[in-house]
Amino acid sequence: xxxxxxxxxxxxxxxxxxxxxxxxxxxxxxxxxxxxxxxxxxxxxxxxxxxxxxxxxxxxxxxxxxxxxxxxxxxxxxxxxxxxxxxxxxxxxxxxxxxxxxxxxxxxxxxxxxxxxxxxxxxxxxxxxxxxxxxxxxxxxxxxxxxxxxxxxxxxxxxxxxxxxxxxxxxxxxxxxxxxxxxxxxxxxxxxxxxxxxxxxxxxxxxxxxxxxxxxxxxxxxxxxxxxxxxxxxxxxxxxxxxxxxxxx
Amino acid sequence: xxxxxxxxxxxxxxxxxxxxxxxxxxxxxxxxxxxxxxxxxxxxxxxxxxxxxxxxxxxxxxxxxxxxxxxxxxxxxxxxxxxxxxxxxxxxxxxxxxxxxxxxxxxxxxxxxxxxxxxxxxxxxxxxxxxxxxxxxxxxxxxxxxxxxxxxxxxxxxxxxxxxxxxxxxxxxxxxxxxxxxxxxxxxxxxxxxxxxxxxxxxxxxxxxxxxxxxxxxxxxxx
Numbered sequence: 001x002x003x004x005x006x007x008x009x010x011x012x013x014x015x016x017x018x019x020x021x022x023x024x025x026x027x028x029x030x031x032x033x034x035x036x037x038x039x040x041x042x043x044x045x046x047x048x049x050x051x052x053x054x055x056x057x058x059x060x061x062x063x064x065x066x067x068x069x070x071x072x073x074x075x076x077x078x079x080x081x082x083x084x085x086x087x088x089x090x091x092x093x094x095x096x097x098x099x100x101x102x103x104x105x106x107x108x109x110x111x112x113x114x115x116x117x118x119x120x121x122x123x124x125x126x127x128x129x130x131x132x133x134x135x136x137x138x139x140x141x142x143x144x145x146x147x148x149x150x151x152x153x154x155x156x157x158x159x160x161x162x163x164x165x166x167x168x169x170x171x172x173x174x175x176x177x178x179x180x181x182x183x184x185x186x187x188x189x190x191x192x193x194x195x196x197x198x199x200x201x202x203x204x205x206x207x208x209x210x211x212x213x214x215x216x217x218x219x220x221x222x223x224x225x226x227x228x229x230x231x232x233x234x235x236x237x238x239x240x241x242x243x244x245x246x247x248x249x
Numbered sequence: 250x251x252x253x254x255x256x257x258x259x260x261x262x263x264x265x266x267x268x269x270x271x272x273x274x275x276x277x278x279x280x281x282x283x284x285x286x287x288x289x290x291x292x293x294x295x296x297x298x299x300x301x302x303x304x305x306x307x308x309x310x311x312x313x314x315x316x317x318x319x320x321x322x323x324x325x326x327x328x329x330x331x332x333x334x335x336x337x338x339x340x341x342x343x344x345x346x347x348x349x350x351x352x353x354x355x356x357x358x359x360x361x362x363x364x365x366x367x368x369x370x371x372x373x374x375x376x377x378x379x380x381x382x383x384x385x386x387x388x389x390x391x392x393x394x395x396x397x398x399x400x401x402x403x404x405x406x407x408x409x410x411x412x413x414x415x416x417x418x419x420x421x422x423x424x425x426x427x428x429x430x431x432x433x434x435x436x437x438x439x440x441x442x443x444x445x446x447x448x449x450x451x452x453x454x455x456x457x458x459x460x461x462x463x464x465x466x467x468x469x470x471x472x
Contacts, residue, residue: 138418145415152405153469161468162401166415169397169461173419176450180422184429 013092015232016241022225029225033218040211048205057121062208064114066216067107068132071139072174074104074220078146079171082164092228094160095235097167098150099227103220105143111136131185135178142170156235253338254346261350271319276358279312283366294371301370302380302431306424308366309359309384313391314413316355317399320347320392321466325403330470340463348396348459356388372435379434379444386447387427393458394419400465422450 011017044062051058078097085094115133116126127133146163153159201209236242265272286304287297324330333343363384367377398416402408430443 138421141414141418145418148411148414149401152402152408152411158404158469162465165461165465165468166397166401169419172457173422176422176453177418180425180446184425 009090013090015092015236016239018092019229019232022229026222026225029218029222033215033222036211036215036218040208040215044205044208044212048208049202051205054122057118060114060118061205062212064111064118065209066213067114068111068136069213070216070220071104071108071111071136073217074100074107075139075142075167075174076171078104079167082167086161086164086168091160091235092232094164095228095231096224097164098160099224099231100220101143101147101150103223103227105140105147107216107220108136108140108143112140129185131182134181134185138177138181139174142174146170250338250342253336254342257333257343257346258350261347262353265319265350265354272354275312275316275355276362278315279308279359280362280366282308282311284369287369298371298373298435301367301372302428302435304370305363305366305372305380305431306383306387306428309363309388310391310417310420310424312359313355313388313395314416316351317392317395317412317416318409319354320351320396320399321403321470322399325470330403330466334466334470340466341459344396344400344459344462344466348392348462351396352389352392356384356392359388360384372431375437376431376434379440380431382444383427383430383440383447386444386451387423390423390447390451390454391420393454396462397458397465400462401469403466404469423447426450 012021040062045059048059048062050056078100081093081097081100084090085097112133115136119128119130119133120126123130146167149166150159150163153162233242233245283304286300290296290300321330324333334340336343360381363380364377367380372380395416398412398419401415402412405411426443426446430440430447433443434440
């Protein structure tokens with residue numbers, strides 16, 4: 001039984017097979033992502049009630065929070081696929097990790113930008129050394145480190161393994177970094193940040209938020225498959241099946 | 250195994266003492282960077298006293314970072330790293346020996362020179378001990394975690410900037426708690442929590458970082 005599953009995994013994770021299947025899968029992620037995104041944005045920006053404390057400016061939450069969630073989620077996905085790549089030598093897992101990095105970095109960047117735009121009306125400054133914003137900034141540096149290492153080692157297998165190990169080291173470090181930044185924040189400031197009580201969320205706000213989070217997940221799935229397909233084509237460019245594919249175009 | 254450890258440690262120390270100027274460079278760099286701050290900001294005692302823990306710790310971080318290259322680069326280039334990986338002794342132990350040597354040559358001197366810099370920046374006398382203690386607990390972590398970064402970039406030409414990009418984010422917890430311990434000690438409060446945290450991070454790094462370093466060397470340095 002296990003042998004059968006293993007054989008199936010091997011077959012599915014072969015680049016050629018992955019290329020064919022992922023091509024069929026992409027629309028199943030991309031279309032719902034688009035529809036849910038439109039719906040979530042409409043509900044969030046027009047239908048959801050105005051916040052009694054923050055007015056209209058809270059509405060950036062519908063972009064900010066999903067982006068922040070994705071930034072962490074994608075890093076964990078990268079660490080898991082890097083571990084799979086290191087342990088079972090599945091090249092496809094390494095490609096998924098490599099394809100995820102820029103998407104994760106963009107989500108992190110988006111979370112930072114929307115966070116600082118939100119900070120202006122709330123805190124009166126674009127940047128406040130708030131614990132969560134600082135953690136996001138460090139996460140962005142971790143993404144940059146991964147991408148820099150990945151692109152500076154010439155041999156592709158070595159680059160995959162080395163940057164994969166870096167991601168795993170990073171994922172061990174993230175909780176430590178997160179909590180030390182949190183403690184640092186309470187140690188140093190506290191009073192300077194106007195802490196507004198977070199009221200438990202109204203259901204009309206929560207639903208668009210969850211819809212947007214789901215849309216972001218699906219969006220990531222679609223984009224990462226597209227990027228991984230490109231990666232497959234590039235890495236297998238000297239193989240016969242890729243040449244046949246190109247000839248057909 | 251213990252013999253291999255002590256042998257490699259002695260070898261690295263002996264090699265380092267044969268080129269003494271290289272040995273002194275990180276230390277001079279450390280003192281130099283710290284003394285730039287009064288020149289750049291203002292020689293006012295109150296201001297410098299506030300900044301002192303952060304300035305000293307950031308300088309220590311950079312000084313260790315710049316000296317990390319010495320850990321594996323030369324051995325990689327002259328081929329002795331290949332010999333180490335071929336040896337029957339576990340690579341983890343050998344890595345640990347090399348990191349120990351690195352700390353003795355760069356981390357420990359920083360700890361010893363720290364009182365002088367504390368004096369430069371008007372750190373109160375009662376906080377000097379904590380400054381040294383925090384460096385004593387923190388700098389080994391910098392060497393251990395740095396070793397992972399070096400081993401990942403050892404085959405990359407001109408990997409200096411890349412190395413800092415990889416390693417500096419991982420140094421942040423040590424920086425936060427090291428500097429905060431000195432800061433709190435200057436106010437005369439208890440620093441038990443901060444030092445315990447640094448000790449915990451040291452224990453974690455001591456047990457996991459050599460493993461990661463050994464794996465990384467097997468990935469990048471095998472030709």
